Amino acid sequence: MGIEYLGNKRNLENFIMENLVKHTSDSCHSCFDAFCGTGSVSAALKKKGYSVTANDFLVVSANMTAAILLNDEAPSFSGLVENGIISETDDPYSAVLCYLNSLNGVEGFITMNYSPLSIKNCDTERMYFSVENAKKIDAIREKIEGWTCFLAESESALLLADLVDATAAVSNIAGTYGCYMKYWKKKALKPIEMVKRDFVAGKPGARYAIMNDNVKDIIAEYDFDIIYADPPYTKRQYSAYYHILETIVMNDHPKLVGSTGMRNWKEKTSAFCYKRKAPGALRYMVEHARCKYFLLSYNDEGQIKHEEIMTVLSAKGEVVVEEMKYKRYKSNNSDNQRKDVIERLYILRMGNSDA
Numbered sequence: 001m002g003i004e005y006l007g008n009k010r011n012l013e014n015f016i017m018e019n020l021v022k023h024t025s026d027s028c029h030s031c032f033d034a035f036c037g038t039g040s041v042s043a044a045l046k047k048k049g050y051s052v053t054a055n056d057f058l059v060v061s062a063n064m065t066a067a068i069l070l071n072d073e074a075p076s077f078s079g080l081v082e083n084g085i086i087s088e089t090d091d092p093y094s095a096v097l098c099y100l101n102s103l104n105g106v107e108g109f110i111t112m113n114y115s116p117l118s119i120k121n122c123d124t125e126r127m128y129f130s131v132e133n134a135k136k137i138d139a140i141r142e143k144i145e146g147w148t149c150f151l152a153e154s155e156s157a158l159l160l161a162d163l164v165d166a167t168a169a170v171s172n173i174a175g176t177y178g179c180y181m182k183y184w185k186k187k188a189l190k191p192i193e194m195v196k197r198d199f200v201a202g203k204p205g206a207r208y209a210i211m212n213d214n215v216k217d218i219i220a221e222y223d224f225d226i227i228y229a230d231p232p233y234t235k236r237q238y239s240a241y242y243h244i245l246e247t248i249v250m251n252d253h254p255k256l257v258g259s260t261g262m263r264n265w266k267e268k269t270s271a272f273c274y275k276r277k278a279p280g281a282l283r284y285m286v287e288h289a290r291c292k293y294f295l296l297s298y299n300d301e302g303q304i305k306h307e308e309i310m311t312v313l314s315a316k317g318e319v320v321v322e323e324m325k326y327k328r329y330k331s332n333n334s335d336n337q338r339k340d341v342i343e344r345l346y347i348l349r350m351g352n353s354d355a
């Protein structure tokens, strides 16, 4: 379950959490997941009992993480029950998903732009979704929007995140939404279905918050015990690669350009994706961070060289580096070799910290 997301740390969760616990002090309670993406590290921090604030400048990512942090268990959907939209039941979450999965499809923004029916709109038969699945996505998104006044923030984040997961499972793409396949993948022809997820319970008294900002605009504003930074490390801009999921969550019917129908992704370009700007972006963050420990995930194929990272971090305190090697399949290698990648976790204990 969960979407395929560049740089997602689902498989590195143990490596990150073990080292975070090992190298930080027991007096640390609050963490800031500054580039939260799918929320996998936020979920692990929540499970360990930390208070977590998560941020990402993509709305879809902030929302995926909100669904994890704001729900300790399946919500009651009391607004929908009290207003007779779903019947009283022991399992309102299942009832809501069943309701949404049973909706008749409608020809909305996703259908008219990202299924073959886009031909009516823009002279291109885009094949991101089958017509049937696109109509269902439109119907479900419209219904969740219509329910806004009956849903708590946590409930609406959960339903949108479940819709994103369901959409990802039937997307006719090779990993990201930069382009669509020119033939139908088997998974894209299966009917879309929202499915129940598992929840992560936090520690009683722990607090959770979500932000949706460019990290450079907020880094100097708040204090945390631990800041965990997992910025992009390649030139691939997330706003372009996940543009359709962003549009589904934002539901803002943007102006689209090009044969792939991109929204204006340039509004959210990350300095970390440019070789020239990335070192400065990291330096700015570290200089303005208000924390006891600053942790950075990065790998040896990134825009910033290890030596440069060490220079930036060491200027602020003591640095420990933990490494993990893993094999990555390189699809653009002519000989289809597997390549070893070194994933690093840099742990900076701030010089002015007494932790």
Ligand SMILES: C[S@@+](CC[C@H](N)C(=O)[O-])C[C@H]1O[C@@H](n2cnc3c(N)ncnc32)[C@H](O)[C@@H]1O
Pocket (backbone or CB within 6 Å): 005, 006, 007, 008, 009, 010, 034, 035, 036, 037, 038, 039, 040, 041, 055, 056, 057, 058, 061, 213, 214, 215, 216, 230, 231, 232, 233, 238, 239, 269, 270, 271, 272
């Ligand atoms: C490597 S991914 C994080 C993956 C995440 N740890 C996970 O496990 O899913 C980097 C994230 O940083 C976000 N991002 C990039 N530049 C940003 C910025 N300047 N401010 C806030 N978020 C940013 C991207 O949208 C993307 O979700």
